[in-house]
Amino acid sequence: QGSKGNRSFVGNTGTTVYIGVVRSATVAEAARVLQAMGMENALNLDDGGSTALWSGGYKVGPGRELPNVILFVKK
Secondary structure (H helix, E strand, O other), X not given: OOOOEEEEEEEEEOOEEEEEEEEEEOHXXXXXXXXXXXXXXXXXXXXXXXXXXXXXXXXXXXXOOOOOOOOOOOO
């Protein structure tokens, strides 16, 4: 918790969803940044070997199945 690193997140303000990275921060510092940005809800994401991006097909990541995902769908 006290070590600094790049902290990726997903969060929202109103109906807008943000995905981003707070660079060189502890978890607590990243939380303060997101609060200052006005995030109503936010989730710290894993930056380890399981981090991947899929958008209409696999873009980048560890090259294996992903057991957990955050999914955005159009209504």
